[in-house]
Amino acid sequence: MVDPTSPIGKDFEGYRIYIGDDRDTLSLVSQYDLATPPHDTTGFNTGLDVVRMATPLVEGGITYRYKFTIDHLRDGFKYFAAVTSYDTGDPNIESLESGFAQNEVMAVTGPAPGERGGGVTVFPNPYRVEASWDRGAQARDHYLWFSNLPQQCTLQIFTLAGDLVFTTDFDGATYDGSNARGIFTPGTGIRSVLSGTTYGWDLITRQGQAVASGLYLWAVRDKRTGARQTGKVLIVKSDRENF
Secondary structure, eight states: OOOTTSTTSOOEEEEEEEEESSTTOOEEEEEEEOOSTTSOSSSOOOOSGGGEEEEEEEETTEEEEEOOOOOSOOTTOEEEEEEEEEEOOOSSSOOOBOOGGGTOEEEEOOOOGGGOOSSOEEESSSEESSOTTOOOSBGGGOOEEEESOOSEEEEEEEOTTOOEEEEEEEETTTOOSTTSTTTOOTTSSOEEEOOSSOEEEOSBOTTSOBOOSEEEEEEEEETTTOOEEEEEEEEEOOTTOBO
């Protein structure tokens, strides 16, 4: 794209990568920019080859040519990330940068489908309201995670007496966290990205009530293989929350 206000026309310079645990307070974690003239007067002149993929990735009809990995993120926590672009600027106008809102996403880290190791896990277990990531005051703000789920499965939760408390059909390719208010609320102008193997349960029963403290049984059935896994989760509620 040609910038009509720039002496060099095509004045794209590079990209900046931001991340944070709040969508309004992102921090710069890295930046990459062109290194050859006339694009060597702004930025660090890193070049883009260091983040260029050998084979571009096409996802959702969009071609991605660059990849940057952020390490040491905690599973189950929400992170907000954005990539901006900026130009070279000129003697009269400083370098201009695009805004976060154009491509900001909310991501929850977890194992990808190809990285699943072992069986289904639940965390935190025991769950004590309030977990460090869901400090909302209302009951529907809370959630725990089922991880290492098959890509397509049925999840059921029972009381010790065998009463069905909750059931859902999970599809890792389409799950966006919108079932749990504490994870993601549609209509906020931001897209959610999850790993494809994690499901957040908001501790609400199929009758729309908050679950009581106690020990619960869970069962996961893989829709493709029919394999079934079971386990237990202990929930300890808070006397400070409201419904």
